[in-house]
Amino acid sequence: MMMYVQGFQLFNDLLHDKTTHINCSSRKLGRLLSLGILISGRGSNMESILKAIKTRKIPIKPAVIISNRPDAKGLQIAQKLGVSTEIVESKGFKGDRWDYDQKIIKVLTKHGVTPRNGLVCLAGFMRIISPEFVEKYKNRIINIHPALLPSFPGTDAQKQAIEYGSKYTGCTVHFVDSGVDTGPIILQEIVKVRDDDTEEILSKRILAKEHKIYPEAVRLFAEKRIKVYGRKTVIN
Ligand code: GRF
DSSP states (O other): OHHHHHHHHHHHHHHTTOOSOOSHHHHTTOSOEEEEEEESSOOHHHHHHHHHHHHTTOSEEEEEEEESSTTOHHHHHHHHTTOOEEEOOOTTOOSOHHHHHHHHHHHHHHTTOOTTTEEEEESSOOSOOOHHHHHHTTTOEEEEESSOTTSSOSSOHHHHHHHHTOSEEEEEEEEOOSSSSOSOEEEEEEEEOOTTOOHHHHHHHHHHHHHHHHHHHHHHHHTTOEEEETTEEEEO
């Protein structure tokens, strides 16, 4: 209970920017980073990250949740958790990918999620982002994918694993580069594929692992423990 209260207080302080440091060890890390999460739907990964920040004292400020869809369920979850939400609707948008991404960047910047001080998490964001956005936030955008990359990139990764006959699949948190699910890998978790698995059942088991590794990757990033060397990351 005590831990929860302390965690909640910390979360509130972070939200209202009452503190730029958390404790001795994070003081060494300098000013807190600001986190922006991009979603399109359910938002369960977003929720797991926000809850982990609150309860496990991850040294990052949850600054804004942005959805490209006004009806994304995750928006309500974020609001309940007291995090700012914004909608940048993509349906009917006339410009190109970069035009749209500039609108996202404007909102991120408004909430302090900058290329110098920010981390952007894609959490079920159903859009490919432009090379310009990737370059501007180089090695500051991360994504979760429901397969062990480089196997089964793109959509329906769980279905792909079943149809291929894989015995094992899993999930991957990786930096975003200009390809689709091709950036340097940060964390992976393995999930066994059972003979009688349906896409739905397998997806559930993978999702449970996603909720474990995505917050962990955010922690590693926030604590500045990930170094990128070309395609590889080293975690210390
Ligand atoms: C997850 O399976 C994630 O791996 C994929 O999209 C799904 C998003 O789910 N990129 P949620 O919105 O986080 O619940």
